[in-house]
Amino acid sequence: MSWQQHKARGERHTHTSSRDKMNVPVLSSILLLISTAHAFQYTELAQYIDSHQEEYVEALRDWVAIESDSSNVLKRAELHRMMDMTAQKLRLMGGTVELVDIGEQELPDGQMLALPKVVTAQFGNDSNKLTVCVYGHVDVQPAKLEDGWATDPYNLTDINGNLYGRGASDNKAPVLAWIHAVEAYQALNMELPVNVKFVIEGMEETGSNGLDAMIVAQRDTFFSDVDYIIISDCGWLSRRPALTYGTRGNCYFFAEVEGPKQDLHSGVYGGSVIEPMTDLIGILDTLISPSGTILIPGIREAVAPLSDDEWKMYQDIQFDIENHKNKTGVNQLMYNNKVDLLAHMWRYPTVSIHGIEGAFSDPGTKTVIPAKVTAKFSIRQVPNMDPAMVKKQVTDYLHSVFAKRKSPNKLKVTMVIGAKPWLADPQHPLYEAGKAAVNRVFKTDPDLIREGGTIPIARTFQDVTRKSIIMMPIGGFDDGMHSQNEKISRYNYIEGTKLFVSFLYEVSQLKKTSV
């Protein structure tokens, strides 16, 4: 889609802001002028970004050097330092910065540990402009050289234009790219086309502890004037840039079977008790068919049917099945064609059995009859599934198959997470703006993709602020987030910064809306 086409489409968007009093032809003319002016600005901004590439890499090196592993309580001081550095960087740029105390977390041993503060920042507060809020995180997954890293995970290493280091792609480079995008405007004395806010947290990798409450608490303050929320915490699907318009939700279950009052010796007691493990294995085996079909009544029926439009869209997405197969290392994927495969990763539910707590799980041998075993499994949620309904369907089903076993043991089914899916309309003007920005920088349309995983914070932002969200990844499809040898390419990092610069402008061309 061309730039002009996008502008024409943007105007058709419903205007609901009371400040918007101009008639459409007048507005259109003004926008065209701004647009023309901006074309030149983009070139300058892009040149500025190119010429500061090494500084950006150095900034990433400084951030990667901090082992801000939120899952490791021994690294909490590093994490606090990471939040301070982030705040300081934004402060030096003239932002209105706050380090928001979100309280403490309780450790398994009952000790309390301070959570890393959430950094909020604001650049510009012109009420005539739209306001975007960029969400990101600067904590990382654990990483140790001996896990199989080719380089020190906390020493950013450039190999053939790939920048290797823990957190490089998830999510430090994208956060820096957003900061550098604002900085570029400032450096060139260009007015920011929109007000830009940041919400940067340090607990994303362990479940965004404390963030939901903070968003709810600041709904009518920090978030009150936010028009759009931008999340760049995901990756492309191929070498083609992507915009992400949906994530699956997740209903996570514990199924506990309890029998004897303590673990028993399998030699001494084997043959005298119905073993909880046998019962648990038996009921777990009724969840999914060998080919992966969910057998829980009602689950598949609730799924929104795949429309012809969707099918066509999936057909056009660039996705290398062979590459996906190599990445997972399996001999054969569940489906051999692109549409089925993508649909089953993104817009159909799946059941995964993660493991069993309470049974023997160490290396070696142990002759135990575990007394109480708890299976952990989860069902990825898609529209139009309803977690409350799924909870009932799963609980009823498991109790009914358990009852048929006539076991003297006790079954307890609990849903411990009920995260709804998130789905945006990829035809929404926000996405049109995104497509325009991608076209400007990469000279190609983005793939419109979904994420099979769950980004619960997207749903929280949507439910609390009632604003539209766009996910605009700049990470590569092969960045190895959460894996050994995580990296981001210089190309994605630098062109990604240009994409953000461009997107800030494109968003400014939209009108304030209620959603």
Next chain:
Amino acid sequence: MSWQQHKARGERHTHTSSRDKMNVPVLSSILLLISTAHAFQYTELAQYIDSHQEEYVEALRDWVAIESDSSNVLKRAELHRMMDMTAQKLRLMGGTVELVDIGEQELPDGQMLALPKVVTAQFGNDSNKLTVCVYGHVDVQPAKLEDGWATDPYNLTDINGNLYGRGASDNKAPVLAWIHAVEAYQALNMELPVNVKFVIEGMEETGSNGLDAMIVAQRDTFFSDVDYIIISDCGWLSRRPALTYGTRGNCYFFAEVEGPKQDLHSGVYGGSVIEPMTDLIGILDTLISPSGTILIPGIREAVAPLSDDEWKMYQDIQFDIENHKNKTGVNQLMYNNKVDLLAHMWRYPTVSIHGIEGAFSDPGTKTVIPAKVTAKFSIRQVPNMDPAMVKKQVTDYLHSVFAKRKSPNKLKVTMVIGAKPWLADPQHPLYEAGKAAVNRVFKTDPDLIREGGTIPIARTFQDVTRKSIIMMPIGGFDDGMHSQNEKISRYNYIEGTKLFVSFLYEVSQLKKTSV
């Protein structure tokens, strides 16, 4: 059965020793004389034992105070000290004692750690006498006060005649009772009726590391003149004394299903791969029916049928089903009648699924598709099952059910332990001697019981030395071996010492045989 009946029966035993040249009536007369003489000796020995009860309790207190936990490498020094103390006690009694070096064990991190030496001792080497070898162990299971002990597990505490402490019943008191039995004869200047050897190890609780090789190495030296082996490392079934004539063997299997080359995120990849956990759960569910029937073809067919005699014997055994139910804490046992329940614990095979390695087993939630999962399960072996055949039956069966799933994942089935069952003839003169000793001390016949668990060392002794073995427990049915609040009662400890004193005499009345 009375003492006289026993003597009559003992004589019917086939004599194969070349030294045995007397005709039966002459022998019978001599035995009767010795028996009469002994009756007086027994009273003296029993009185001596009663009057030294407090010393025996103090000796047990000294031993329990040593945390000889063989599973905890940090306690290895304590374990060495325990072996030294045991050797020293036997040396002070005038035994020929050796501390046999059995090498080192390799720890998971590759470090080598010295194994506790095996204590061998010998009292008497009169070639005209029979020689018994008492096996025992002085290492213990782990125990911490905070596990739920009412008293310090390493400070022997007498509550209403029960002596609480880790290792009290398993196996320190029985080993001491055997030592005190020899000591009693010595103290009263009575000649030991048989030569007595001891083999006391310190690794029983972690698999008797190094002992098999030591037995093989000393087959033609230390063990060459041993006629009978006595093991007192088990417990009674009720308040009635017991002799144990069988243990189940154990075939322990690993079933590994491998799919992706590394763990995958269940959100990102769920729906694109056939998950190894689903496959593993699927094949495990084909091992056993909900009611506990083994479904692996060929297993049940190999089991020796329950004879009428056995059925009658089981009928007479004192066993409180309600107590067994309370001990396990289950609502309902697998069988409601005594014979079925005992038969399924002792003389029928059972399958127990112990757990899964490689899956998520911690508390909390993790959204992982485990790449390689290994189920651990074991099948208790009974006559006439053959571990080599069981290995083939299980492997073939699991591969056939796995093949039907048409999964792209790989299945590997390995049998890592193949321990045969052990079964003695409870009509054997050795058991008749045991019954006589029980009758003398407890004025009742013992229950002839089996052990559902595996005591692999019994089978090793049998296979290497070709000698008969008797298991003569003195532990109570409610001693809580391996559990919190382990104890032995003063009654079992002291009357058990009398039992051993008596049994040494009864054995001396048997004739040397080849088996």
